[in-house]
Structure formats: structure tokens, C-alpha cells
Amino acid sequence: MAHDPTAPLGFGTLAIHGGQSPEPTTGAIMPPIFQTSTYVQPAIAEPLGGVYDYARVANPTREALERNLAALESGKHGVAFASGLAAIESVVKTLSAGDHIVTEENTYGGTTRMFTRVFERLGIEFTFVDSRDPEAVAAAMKSNTRLVHVETPTNPMMRVCDIAAIADIAHDGGAILMVDNTFASPFNQRPLEQGADVTVHSTTKYLNGHSDIIGGALVVRDDALAEEIRFVRKSTGAVPGPMDAWLCLRGAKTLHVRMRQHNAAGLAVAKYLEDHPRVDRVFYPGLASHPQHELAARQMDGFTGMVSFDVGTLDRARAIAEHTQLFALAESLGGVESLISVPALMTHASVPAERRERMGVTDGLVRLSVGIEEIDDLVADLDRALGG
């Protein structure tokens, strides 16, 4: 059958071709790394393409990445940043002192730190809620609420929130919804399709996928919002370098292949752990035992390689994390190689113990970023470390 050029393309095809075209002077199939700070203008204030006057403002390598990410997230505009936190920061910077943000209490630690220690000082107000309960989000809305920020699944407890329900609540209150989609990746979840206004990524994680850059991105549909965000980025300067943009684009082209394996390995590891006598609890939205499995199955296409589990005590968590051989002891996630960490001692060490417990981050919690090595080897490594 002939290819129907109007048929929507599948995710894996978009990952490779979305927003891409050969470089016009040579036909190079990958965009060159435009390693330049400025551009020669043919006449005063007449930059080529109307935009290429200075590389903080415009860079073709970065734009190739941005078009690709927009395609993967079912968006219209991608905006790339120097880090995930810089991406989130830029959305907050479209607001003004006196504005209010409703945010998930179990969000990435660096996001909470930026909100409470940088933006509260600058006059932005925050209310932290458990966004698993849409009613809690609704109850926190105020007349000056301009932004609702959630993360789903959350780090490291794998809590899930209902994107469509929260988008309605945000919009009813005159606010926009930003969803941190770092953990799911666009292969598994596309928040804009469910009513969110902004998707944010730490591209450091699954999108780049090879643990070799720090990067961030926003994807939006609304032209005016994209314009505002680009204005903030141009004015504050948190742009990624062209080499990092190029690496991220190269990574994104294999996102679907990597994510299929991360999803399969994550589920296999979660099931193995669930049956292990020395494991008290497993937190993985793909398990039927996850309290929000039904919601996760409704809004996600797969459940990633992120798995947390509780082994009861800090000593046991530490012993396991220090005795795996394939799972490397490290923070971060989403790369091809498997990582293991103890949140209470690592990513969440700066959170007061009482608040940590309330978040569910117990002393005995171990977090895995299951990579794409052979599943049997990964399970055997955990089996050795857990003491069979």
C-alpha cells in the first residue's frame, strides 16, 4: 500500500524525523554544530533569516533540537535551556511579584529549593499540595494563582496525578498548568495532549539518555506563551551550548527504542522486587499493587525504568546500594546505564527528617534508574546485593 502522506506519523518516526531537514548548503543529514557566538549581517540590522544576529537569541543547532522536542510532545514550540531548572525558572519569571503558584509537595528537590529559597524571596507566593488529590489543588487556588506546577510520576515515590483533572482546575482558576514530564518522557506521556499548557523536561535524563549533558526544555502550543518564554530566555540568558543541543538531539532520535527497553526492564525489576522476601514495598506505577495503577495506565503508555523500594532500614538500604556491581551508585537517572541511590542519604539528604517521612521518603528507601543492559544481568545483580 502506498504511504499516505497525510497520515499521522508514529512516535518513533517523529523521534528521528520530527522537525528535521537536511542542512541546505551541503545536505548534511544531521544539523551542524553551529559553534559561533555571532553572525555576519549583510546590512545593518538585517540579520540573515531575520533572527541570526547573536547566538543567545538564535542558534540553528538549538532550533533543530527544539523542533524535534516539540514534535515528540505534541506541541508547537520547543524552547531549550541550559538545564531543567533553568527551564522551570523561566516559566516562573513570566510571572510578577505577588503572583501565586500551586505546586506539588513531592516535587524534584532542586525545584522546591528554587521555589522556597529564591522565588519566595522575590515575592512569588507558593502553596505546596499533594496533587494526587485534585481537590487539594482546587482548594489551594487563589485569586492571584497564575501557575500550577506538578510532576508525574514524582521522584522518588512514583506518585501519579491526574493531568486532565488538574488542567481543568488550573484553567477554571485562570492559571496555566505546567507538568514536569522528566520521569515519564514523551514516549510514555504527553501532558499537552491531556490539557497541560507547558511541558518541562530535564533533558539531562531520558531525552538525552546518555548521561553526558545537563539540559532542559519547555514545550508549549500557545504562540503568545512561547513568545513570553523566549523573551525571558533571551533576557536572562540560560541557553544551552550548541554541542549540548546537538548531543541531546542525537539522544532524542533513539528515545523510542531506549524507552521500550527501559519500560520492559523497569517492569521486570519491579516484579522481581515485589516477590522478594526482604523487600517491604515496591513503588512502580506499572504494578497492579500501585495505588494509582489505574490512573497511570490511563494517562501513560508505559511506566519507565524508575523503581523505588523499601528495605526497612537505612543500614540495609546502604548495604544494598554499596554492593551492586552493574547498578552504579550515583544520583541522576534516565541514562542507558543502571543507577542506584539511597534518597535519604543522597538526593533528599537536605530535606528535614520529619518532612522526608511525610513525603514517604523513608530511611530504607532505595531508588533505581533501570538502564538498558540485559534484564537477566540486572536482576542477578540485585539478587546478589539483596542476599538472595
Ligand SMILES: *Cc1c(COP(=O)(O)O)cnc(C)c1O
Ligand atoms: C533532574 C530533574 C530536574 C532538574 O533538571 P537539571 O537538568 O538537573 O537542572 C527537574 N525535574 C526533575 C523531575 C528532575 O529529575
